[in-house]
Amino acid sequence: MSKAEKKAAKLAGVRKMDVDPRDAVRTPGPERTSPATMDASAETEYMIDVFGHIKAMFETATASAFPLLANSPVALVLSTKPGAHYQNNSAMSLYSKSKDFPADQFPADSPMDAAMRLCEHLPSSDVVEKAEAVKGSTIAVIVSTKYLTRQMNLLFQLGARPPKVKEEVVVVDYSSPNIAKQMHVGHLRSTIIGDCISNLFEFIGHKVHRINHVGDWGTQFGMLIAHLKDEYPDFETNSPPIADLQAFYQGSKKRFDADEEFKTRAWNEVVLLQNGDPVVTKAWQLICAASRKEFDVIYNRLNIVGLREMGESFYQSMMVDVIKHFEERGLVTIEDGRKLVFLEGKEVPITIEKSNGSYTYDTSDLACLKYRLDTLKADSVIYVVDAGQSLHFELVWGAARKAEIYDETKNRIEHVAFGLVLGEDKKKLKTRSGDTIKLSELLDEAVELSSKVVDDKQATLEDDAKLTAQEREDAINAIAYGAVKYADLKSNRTADYVFSFDRMLDFRGNTAVYLLYAYTRIMSIARKAGVSEADMAADTTPIVLEHPKEIKLALHLLRFPEIIEQFVAELNPHVVCGYMFQASQYFTEFYENCRCTEVVDRKVVSYNMSRIKLTRAVAVVLAKCFDILGMKYVQRM
Known part of the structure; x- marks a missing residue:
C-alpha cells in the first residue's frame, strides 16, 4: 500500500484491500449499499436511468470518501476511452479543493489518489461491473453485461417504459392561432413543439391539459x-x-x-x-x-x-376578480385613469385596466394563469410561444408572483420560446410576393414532393416488392408530415432554422426520411426471415449480448430514460431526435458486423433469434420516440 493510501486508510478507517484498488474497485461490506434501490418489480413498470444511477453511486462515494466535499458535483460523462462506457472526471476538481482544508483533513495526496479513493468508496450495484482510476485521474466505468442483457430482454418483452417520476398536472399552451386569420409557419412551430411536449408528459404519466389559447376576442x-x-x-x-x-x-x-x-x-x-x-x-x-x-x-x-380550445374570450368574466385581487393587496397605481402594476427593476409597468375601463392582454394572461393554477390545479404551466413574447411573459409572471398568484417554489411556469422559420435566403419565410406562407399550401407542397420521393423509390423495385395503393398513401403521408415535423424538432428550438424541402426529404443524414426508412428496414429483418410477432413472443431464446457492436447498441438503447429525463428538464425535443439518429447509426454498425440471418439465393435459410429480438428492441424504442415526436411511421416504404 502506498504512503497516500495508508494515510487515507488511517483517516477514514478504510481496511487494507487484498488487491490493488486500481484493479478491484468495489469493497464488499454492509456500508456498500446502492444509492438507488434496484427493485425488480419496478423494472417491469419503469426503465432505469443508467446514467442517473451511476451518478448517484458516485455522489454517495464522494460523500463517504470526502465528507467535507459531500455536495461537490459529479462530472460523469459518456466515455471517450476505448473499453469504457462512462467516465467520471471529478477527481481533479476534488483534489484542487484540497488547498481549502488542512492537510490532515483531506485524505488524498494527488488527483489519482482522489480517483482511487472514490473507487474504494463506490457502493456495490448490479449495474456496474467495474470502475477504475486510469491515467489522467479519470475513473473508467464499465456497465455490467449481465445487467445490460437483463434490461434488453425486458425492453423486448415490455416495450419502452418511462422513468419513474412523480405524477403531476401539466398545462401545455400551444398553437394559438388568431380567429379569421390563416395559420402560418409560426403557428406550425408552436403546434409541433407543443404537441411533442404534451406527448412527452403523457408518456411519463402526467395528467396533461392541451390548451389552444386562440385569439378570439378584442377590438x-x-x-x-x-x-x-x-x-x-x-x-x-x-x-x-x-x-x-x-x-x-x-x-x-x-x-x-x-x-x-x-x-x-x-x-x-x-x-x-x-x-x-x-x-x-x-x-x-x-x-x-x-x-x-x-x-x-x-x-x-x-x-x-x-x-x-380555451381562447381569450374564456377568461373575460374573470377579469374583474383579477383586478380586485391586485387592488386588495395594494399593488395598483392609477395614472391618467389607467390601473398599473409596477415591478421592481422594470421601467415599464403592466396595465391591467385601460382608462376607458377595458382590459389588456396583461389582464387576460393573469386571469388565464390564475385559472390554470387555481381551477385546473396545475403543477406546471408550459407556454409554447415564439421568443418575441419573452418580455411580456416576464412582466406578467413577475406581477403574478408579486400578487401571490404564483409561487415559483411550488409551480413550474415556463416559456418554451422558439426562433423563426427562415427561407433558404436566410430571411423570414415568405412567398415570392412577400406574403406570409399559408400553412395549408406548405403542407400541400410537402405531400406533392413526398409522392415523388416514394414513387422514385418504387420505380427501382421488383413488382413483388412494391407497395400497395394504401401502403403508398400511408408512406407519402408519413414522409410529408413527418419531414415537416422532424425538420423543426431536430433543431434547437431557440434557434432560427432554414426550411428546405430538399434537406427534409433527403435519404441521407439526420432527416425524417432516413429514420422512417431505417425503421422499415429494421422491421423487414424478421419479416423476411418469416418470424412473426407471435413467433418471437412464444420463443424462449433470450437476447444475448456478446459482440462489441451488440453491447454498444444495447447501451445506447438503455439511455432512453436518461434522454426522456433530459427532455423533461430542458423541454427541447432535439435531444430525442439526436438520440434516434444515433440509434439508427449504431444499428447499422451492428447489422453490418453481426449476422442476423443466413441468406442463400435471396432466401433466408436460417436466423439468429437473439439478434432478431434485438432488432425488434431497436424498433420498439424508435417507435416510441416517433410517438413522442408526433410522427406516424409505417412498416414498409
Missing part, C-alpha cells in the same frame, strides 16, 4: 362583425358561406382603415359584444366557427389530437 372583432352584417345581412337565419377567411379579414381591415363611418360602427360592435348582445354574439360565434373549421383541417393533417 378586431368589431370590424369583422360589422363587415359580416353588411356582406351577409341574413346571417342570423342563413349561415354565411365564408370561403376565404383571410380575404374576409383583409376586406374588413381595408374598410376599417379607409371609412370613418365604418370604423365608428365597428367600435360600437365591440361594445355590444362585450355587453353580451345576442345578435352580435351570434355573429362572433359564426366567425369563430368558420375559423375553427379551417384550423381543424390543419390539425387533422398533422395528427394533432386532444387540443382543447
Whole structure:
C-alpha cells in the first residue's frame, strides 16, 4: 500500500484491500449499499436511468470518501476511452479543493489518489461491473453485461417504459392561432413543439391539459362583425358561406382603415359584444366557427389530437376578480385613469385596466394563469410561444408572483420560446410576393414532393416488392408530415432554422426520411426471415449480448430514460431526435458486423433469434420516440 493510501486508510478507517484498488474497485461490506434501490418489480413498470444511477453511486462515494466535499458535483460523462462506457472526471476538481482544508483533513495526496479513493468508496450495484482510476485521474466505468442483457430482454418483452417520476398536472399552451386569420409557419412551430411536449408528459404519466389559447376576442372583432352584417345581412337565419377567411379579414381591415363611418360602427360592435348582445354574439360565434373549421383541417393533417380550445374570450368574466385581487393587496397605481402594476427593476409597468375601463392582454394572461393554477390545479404551466413574447411573459409572471398568484417554489411556469422559420435566403419565410406562407399550401407542397420521393423509390423495385395503393398513401403521408415535423424538432428550438424541402426529404443524414426508412428496414429483418410477432413472443431464446457492436447498441438503447429525463428538464425535443439518429447509426454498425440471418439465393435459410429480438428492441424504442415526436411511421416504404 502506498504512503497516500495508508494515510487515507488511517483517516477514514478504510481496511487494507487484498488487491490493488486500481484493479478491484468495489469493497464488499454492509456500508456498500446502492444509492438507488434496484427493485425488480419496478423494472417491469419503469426503465432505469443508467446514467442517473451511476451518478448517484458516485455522489454517495464522494460523500463517504470526502465528507467535507459531500455536495461537490459529479462530472460523469459518456466515455471517450476505448473499453469504457462512462467516465467520471471529478477527481481533479476534488483534489484542487484540497488547498481549502488542512492537510490532515483531506485524505488524498494527488488527483489519482482522489480517483482511487472514490473507487474504494463506490457502493456495490448490479449495474456496474467495474470502475477504475486510469491515467489522467479519470475513473473508467464499465456497465455490467449481465445487467445490460437483463434490461434488453425486458425492453423486448415490455416495450419502452418511462422513468419513474412523480405524477403531476401539466398545462401545455400551444398553437394559438388568431380567429379569421390563416395559420402560418409560426403557428406550425408552436403546434409541433407543443404537441411533442404534451406527448412527452403523457408518456411519463402526467395528467396533461392541451390548451389552444386562440385569439378570439378584442377590438378586431368589431370590424369583422360589422363587415359580416353588411356582406351577409341574413346571417342570423342563413349561415354565411365564408370561403376565404383571410380575404374576409383583409376586406374588413381595408374598410376599417379607409371609412370613418365604418370604423365608428365597428367600435360600437365591440361594445355590444362585450355587453353580451345576442345578435352580435351570434355573429362572433359564426366567425369563430368558420375559423375553427379551417384550423381543424390543419390539425387533422398533422395528427394533432386532444387540443382543447380555451381562447381569450374564456377568461373575460374573470377579469374583474383579477383586478380586485391586485387592488386588495395594494399593488395598483392609477395614472391618467389607467390601473398599473409596477415591478421592481422594470421601467415599464403592466396595465391591467385601460382608462376607458377595458382590459389588456396583461389582464387576460393573469386571469388565464390564475385559472390554470387555481381551477385546473396545475403543477406546471408550459407556454409554447415564439421568443418575441419573452418580455411580456416576464412582466406578467413577475406581477403574478408579486400578487401571490404564483409561487415559483411550488409551480413550474415556463416559456418554451422558439426562433423563426427562415427561407433558404436566410430571411423570414415568405412567398415570392412577400406574403406570409399559408400553412395549408406548405403542407400541400410537402405531400406533392413526398409522392415523388416514394414513387422514385418504387420505380427501382421488383413488382413483388412494391407497395400497395394504401401502403403508398400511408408512406407519402408519413414522409410529408413527418419531414415537416422532424425538420423543426431536430433543431434547437431557440434557434432560427432554414426550411428546405430538399434537406427534409433527403435519404441521407439526420432527416425524417432516413429514420422512417431505417425503421422499415429494421422491421423487414424478421419479416423476411418469416418470424412473426407471435413467433418471437412464444420463443424462449433470450437476447444475448456478446459482440462489441451488440453491447454498444444495447447501451445506447438503455439511455432512453436518461434522454426522456433530459427532455423533461430542458423541454427541447432535439435531444430525442439526436438520440434516434444515433440509434439508427449504431444499428447499422451492428447489422453490418453481426449476422442476423443466413441468406442463400435471396432466401433466408436460417436466423439468429437473439439478434432478431434485438432488432425488434431497436424498433420498439424508435417507435416510441416517433410517438413522442408526433410522427406516424409505417412498416414498409
